[in-house]
Amino acid sequence: MLKEMIISGAHLLEKNKSIVDDLNVFPVPDGDTGTNMSLTMQSAMKEVKAVNNDDIEEIAEAAANGSLMGARGNSGVILSQLLRGFAKGVKGKETLNTEDLANALKLGADTAYKAVMKPVEGTILTVARESAEYAVKIAKKETDIEDFLEKVIYQGENTLKRTPDMLAVLKEAGVVDSGGKGLIYIYLGILGALKGEMLSSEDLDIMQKTVEHDHDMHVSGDIEFAYCTEFIINTEGADPEAFREEIKDQGDSMLVVGNENLIKVHLHTNHPGAVMEKAMALGELSDIKIDNMRVQFKDKHPEKEAEEEKDFGFITVSIGDGIEKIFKDFNVDHVIKGGQTMNPSTEDFMKAIEDIHAKNIYILPNNSNIIMAANQAKELSKKNVMVIPTKTIPQGITAMIGFNPGNSPEENLQEMTEIMEDIETGQVTYAVRDTVVNDKKIKKGNILGIGNGKIQAVGKNAEKVSLELLDSLITEEHEIITLFYGAEVDEKSAEKLQGKIEKAYPDCEVEVYYGGQPLYYYLFSVE
Template sequence: MPHELQPQPTDELDAEAVRTWSSLALAALGRAREDIDAINVYPVADADTGTNLYLTAESADLALTAAFGKVTEGTAPTSLDQAVRAWAHGALLGARGNSGTILAQLLRGVAEVLGEQPDEPGQPGEPVPGRLLARALTRAAQEAYAAVAHPVEGTMLTVAGAAARAGEAAAAAAGSPADVARAAYDAARAALAETPGQLAALGRAGVVDAGGCGLVAVLGALWQALSGQAPAVEPVPGRAVPVPQPPDPCEQEADGPAYEVIYLLEASEEAVGALRERLDGLGDSLVVVGGDGLWNVHVHVDDPGAAVEAGVVAGRPYRIRITHFGDERRRARGARAQRAVVAVVPGEGLAALCGEAGATTVLVRPGEPLAVAELVDAIRRAHAREVVFLPGGAELRPAAAAAAEQARVDGVRVAVIPTRSAVQGLAALAVHDPDGTFDEDVVAMTAAAGATRYGELAVAERQSFTSAGICQAGDVLGLIDGDVAVIGSDLTETAEAVLERMLGSGGELVTLVLGPEVPDAVAERLEAYVLHGHLAVDTVTYRGGRYSAPLLIGVE
């Protein structure tokens, strides 16, 4: 956790105060994370709201710290405009889950107002008055409501709205920024206490809204940053009103979509408007935040592939995360799933395919290395006591091992299966048995991956020496188990030569993963080729989607 800055009673909101606010908010969410996770029952009882809010705030704080750089004595501070915009941008990039996405939009609303110059001419650089902070809180609430497809009262939206109204009232009474922050904080706490009576799922479970609880922590940090006074330490509210509680707090929860899909999207505002309509028809809990060409999309669906494809139609989606909620998390509030699979995959179609099989996925794009922190986040998103990690490539194994070590410190049992190709990961995922023992499952998945030979077709970018001879730029390279085995000029013919060599030592199943530019006719021809020469071998074909290789081949 970053160093927690000590607040000073400046009673003004400048860049340094925003930095302090960010640090205090992150610390507050870190302290409350597990307790907030435990009361998370809406919109899905997946016990991760506190974690999602913390990770979103962490991403925002890292971006803000980077904007300041290494501040030394005599260094001019970052401007307020730079600070709030960096903070909001970091939250947008790192937003996690429904609550984290809404928090990112709240910070964007704050940045839109505080990033402006003061209203009065001739006063640039003057301390931000209370009324400007109140206007920022109001814009934040408005932006958050607008980002949610179907706003529901009794959530963090309600808490944000109450805070904004109280802030406006304090500003109208000539309150200082600290007065506005205190009024907003007190109103948010009062609104949070009322949420069980506004939302049936909360009332049945006897808890307040988890996202709203996190927002109260963030607003408490704002007041502390401006006043120098720390809010009284309070336990995370649980049972807030006397309501009947069934034996299983979530047993009356309506069945909803099985997957959470999140991705960043580069697209125009017009394209995002059409995307909202498309996603709204696919699922629920739709939140689209951002602007200026960059958006963070969050939705719960039963067809994650369709949600990703909708993003492809709208623009360029990346950092795609698909999470299966899991029956265990639906049955037990606050309980971790016993076991989950995390898979690193080189293609959007593969990400959707693995997501449908129940895996938490991390999309890797050519030429872009994955940070260990991103892999650790994937393990956290799996929200399980035991995790089987499929790195998908030998070059990713060191990062996967480092991520596994970090997760073990958090008490998660992690096994990294040494997959060297996505097709080996598919083979391992096919035999995954969440009901068996962890060791048995790992052994079976490792054996399935090891029994799968893998091939790949690529196009040479330059002349070079290979194990199969000298290739020229534009040649089609057929790789088997990582080594160039065939050099050709036609993709299909080269693929046939690779298949013949791979099937020479036997096999029962061929898996073909086609890249985005490869026509269906290539798959049809290769399937016929296998059928003609190897009657007992079955063939399955998938679309790898954008960022996947032209062709991946697996032989089991």
């Protein structure tokens, strides 16, 4: 039943993700909370369906582990922590009553709050916390699980309705919190399964196919450890951290996660047999998968020669062939395609980290909604990974300009972080719905000028909105204005705008580059 509840929760969110996406505070075409949460839940669902027994602890742990690796965006990372805490809460349980569920929900909320540096009320965190606190309050009296969950969800919906009173930006935009709404859909799906309102097996099979993808190897030519080794240890009373310590000298790219009954192992090693011998001392092995990466690499990249480990490597996130080329010109090793509407997962970052043969690796997320996933990958990796908290493409490019190969890793981290904070960023896009933001009435299709997180200009002409936006950003101290034009803008239009900017700001140098980014007509960097 727990399996069915998790799967049903994932499905109902997938079915309604566009509704959650549309609750984005800004009416721009990149509201992606629902998509991020759905992809995170689908990853959890995939792991849950792979569990071949009805052990509650193992099922919950599978959901937690799957969501951890599939977490996308801040909402996805928070959701993965809710599931992680829930899994801790059901440890050792063979069945769950209302008190068990209440305590697990409360531990999930507590875990999620701890994972966020500065928790903000009026978000998914508040919906999770208040519904969990109410669950604990009624659990002893309310022993029927269906009735119990109905009341918990009702409390969650009441909290969701109050989120605009907690966050002014929600109230002004006339929306409730999108992450909280997504959580309610998951809860409703869970309740539906409990009531026997499950989806057909055909529906579930179709959904499962949407999350399956090929495992593409990301390895460099100089492969120290040849065998990509994965397996699950079915055990009792084992300690994943203790086993991780036991095999730490056997290879690299190691992930050992699990609980007392299940340990999932991934590592690159030259002696998979030796590792599995140690594992067999703990229990039976299943889902064994061993790939020779040297053979795979030669098949895919016969021309590539072995490369020496370098001092520094870089990972960045962007979309648009022009912007990608700019980052490549700055010697960025791995550009993950993504950003607005398409937030990379923790696993995407892990694969990119694995791909880079460097002593020190910097990640530039270039989007505030991607920073948490980048930091989660940093914590999981054994390599020396540092995250530069860039929130925009211009900040990412500026941070790369600030890199000095002669500095120490720590000095570069400090310098790159400081220099990117001096950049003013402007974005020009369009509205996807009618709303009111910052006392500005916005109609669907209006052109929006966004500066440093606020809508500064609204109009019907991208050029006029751009000039009004820049007027809100530029001061007498600024010297350089950089314009990146998107996929929907031609070069002549960009050059025409450049001329008007030069005329309006004769003391500033104006540079124009093709970005090729979708959805955003122009990106501006002011320094």
